[in-house]
Amino acid sequence: MTTTSEVTEELGFAAALVRMSHLVQHVFADVSRDHDITPQQTQLLCILVGGPVGMTELSRLLHLERSSLTGLVDRVERRGLVSRVRDGRDRRACRVTLTDEGSRLAIESHRDVTGRLDTLAGELPDADRERLASAVTRLLAQHDTAWISHSFGEPPLG
Known part of the structure; x- marks a missing residue:
């Protein structure tokens, strides 16, 4: 039987984001x-x-x-x-x-x-928290740019 941690390891980044999304929803x-x-x-x-x-x-x-x-x-x-x-x-x-x-x-x-999300990340080293925040910010900016381009008739980025 495959465990949740094995699925995350197999799928990597995307699976981790899915699990994080569920955590944020909770x-x-x-x-x-x-x-x-x-x-x-x-x-x-x-x-x-x-x-x-x-x-x-x-x-x-x-x-x-x-x-x-x-x-x-x-x-x-x-x-x-x-x-x-x-x-x-x-x-x-x-x-x-x-x-x-x-x-x-x-x-x-x-x-x-x-506050609860900060607490969840409390054990992460500051450098990891900063890198994660930076990566997520870039992903969100790319999404916003793609949405704006798509909304105004330009092909989405990607």
């Missing part, structure tokens, strides 16, 4: 339970910590179809955590912003998620 689930919200609501609030975000960008960041995102924002708005505001540059569009209560919960949730 951290979001645990933090969400602590704050009596869903993991998707926690992800939304964590994104909004950086400021208001348009619905199209939220759809991309959360990998949700427009109707699913609308439902998510509706539920969080009913809880008084976010509000929709008109986009000053495009009257047809709106941006989602945190309310005072939403900001408090978003900051707490974000702090809890990042």
Whole structure:
């Protein structure tokens, strides 16, 4: 019988990222339970910590179809955590912003998620943590560049 560690060794980097993704999802689930919200609501609030975000960008960041995102924002708005505001540059569009209560919960949730992830990596030497952060940042930048190119009709990178 093949063990999980053998599968990771056989598949290497991609398998490790899959397992890491599951771990991050579990951290979001645990933090969400602590704050009596869903993991998707926690992800939304964590994104909004950086400021208001348009619905199209939220759809991309959360990998949700427009109707699913609308439902998510509706539920969080009913809880008084976010509000929709008109986009000053495009009257047809709106941006989602945190309310005072939403900001408090978003900051707490974000702090809890990042704190737990930092704790998980606590035994890694600083140099390894910095290399990992740098590699992940580069991967995310490549993904963002590919998404932007694809969205504007240019062929994706890769």
